Amino acid sequence: MVREWDPRTASSAEIASLLDTLNAVLAVDLPRDPPWRESSLREYLSEVMPGERRISWVAQAEPAANGTPGPILGQVNVLLLGDIGVLEVLVHPSRRRGGLGRDLVLVAARRAYQEGFQSIGVEVVGATPAVAFYESLGFSKEYVETRSVLDLSAVDWAELSEMATGIGAGYHLEFCPGGPPDDLIDAYARAKAEVRDVDDGELRPSSYDPQRLRDSLDCLHRRGMKPYIVLALHEQTGEVAGLTEVVVPAQHPTRADQYDTIVVQDHRGYGIDRAIKARMLLELRSAEPKLTEVQTWNAQANEAMLKVNAELGYRPDREWCEYSVDVAELVHRLDAGR
Numbered sequence: 001m002v003r004e005w006d007p008r009t010a011s012s013a014e015i016a017s018l019l020d021t022l023n024a025v026l027a028v029d030l031p032r033d034p035p036w037r038e039s040s041l042r043e044y045l046s047e048v049m050p051g052e053r054r055i056s057w058v059a060q061a062e063p064a065a066n067g068t069p070g071p072i073l074g075q076v077n078v079l080l081l082g083d084i085g086v087l088e089v090l091v092h093p094s095r096r097r098g099g100l101g102r103d104l105v106l107v108a109a110r111r112a113y114q115e116g117f118q119s120i121g122v123e124v125v126g127a128t129p130a131v132a133f134y135e136s137l138g139f140s141k142e143y144v145e146t147r148s149v150l151d152l153s154a155v156d157w158a159e160l161s162e163m164a165t166g167i168g169a170g171y172h173l174e175f176c177p178g179g180p181p182d183d184l185i186d187a188y189a190r191a192k193a194e195v196r197d198v199d200d201g202e203l204r205p206s207s208y209d210p211q212r213l214r215d216s217l218d219c220l221h222r223r224g225m226k227p228y229i230v231l232a233l234h235e236q237t238g239e240v241a242g243l244t245e246v247v248v249p250a251q252h253p254t255r256a257d258q259y260d261t262i263v264v265q266d267h268r269g270y271g272i273d274r275a276i277k278a279r280m281l282l283e284l285r286s287a288e289p290k291l292t293e294v295q296t297w298n299a300q301a302n303e304a305m306l307k308v309n310a311e312l313g314y315r316p317d318r319e320w321c322e323y324s325v326d327v328a329e330l331v332h333r334l335d336a337g338r
């Protein structure tokens, strides 16, 4: 029932069936999240950064008596990047607690083991069955973030306009739909590199060098995810003093994802964080009129950023945890339990 599956060549019926399962999962686990759409879903599942691979398997029900293929009831994929594998597992709510989740993790873990990977990480949403599931498989919690959601209908736009202009002298803001302009790519990558410590513990490496940054923007576009950026430029040096990135995914275009927000060390204390985020929301209001929410993830220790987000109207929603496990131990544990 579990078989390797390539989203690039999968039939449209399989993609649609996987979408149904994903939305059934969201409806029970994250009922306030918008359901996903089919738009660019195949690309979302297939496209990766250069040097990365995503391998997928699905669990499909038996065909009906008339030969119609059965629905896709579960899926696992493992993204192999650098020296770690990142796992994603879904089981349709009507099929849970029958061992399918464990079977899906086992096929992916075996492959990661064969390929020489030592560690597997996974994002686990707080207060969902996934917490007990991964803990039962020996995963341990490495890092906790809080997801917060901003409801755009509750935003005080006049106040936001003031925040967007409340920035120290010597800086100006620039809105860049689609990504940073080519002549600022180097400065943009420098700003990201300088604060790479803030990314410690995250599963995905950020883009520190210009080529990786270009690759990452290309990959986002291919996956149907539209990036928007607001930059704070330091007029005297032309350096990028701060940046904030929001992505509007074709798969859930009413809820955007806040990616990195960075204020370079020397430029802190001038109101840049608040101003760039406020300007971003003002721009999105006209660039993406169908957008109703923005979600963001922050480390609980990052008090300064949490304070600015609260001022903008973000409300904490869920814990979002990163778990990891030693691959050999995981395979051994799962094999022993069979």
Ligand SMILES: CC(C)(COP(=O)(O)OP(=O)(O)OC[C@H]1O[C@@H](n2cnc3c(N)ncnc32)[C@H](O)[C@@H]1OP(=O)(O)O)[C@@H](O)C(=O)NCCC(=O)NCCS
Pocket (backbone or CB within 6 Å): 025, 026, 029, 030, 088, 089, 090, 091, 092, 095, 096, 097, 098, 099, 100, 101, 102, 103, 125, 128, 129, 130, 131, 132, 133, 134, 136
């Ligand atoms: C986590 C998930 C994959 C588990 O799938 P599953 O098929 O139910 O898991 P299994 O039946 O293999 O469970 C294995 C073990 O995990 C633990 N477990 C799983 N669900 C549990 C629950 N709800 N409560 C307590 N323990 C649980 C149990 O120890 C279970 O063994 P047991 O049934 O013999 O006691 C499934 O709940 C799921 O798809 N969740 C959504 C995950 C996700 O990515 N969400 C993202 C959007 S929210």
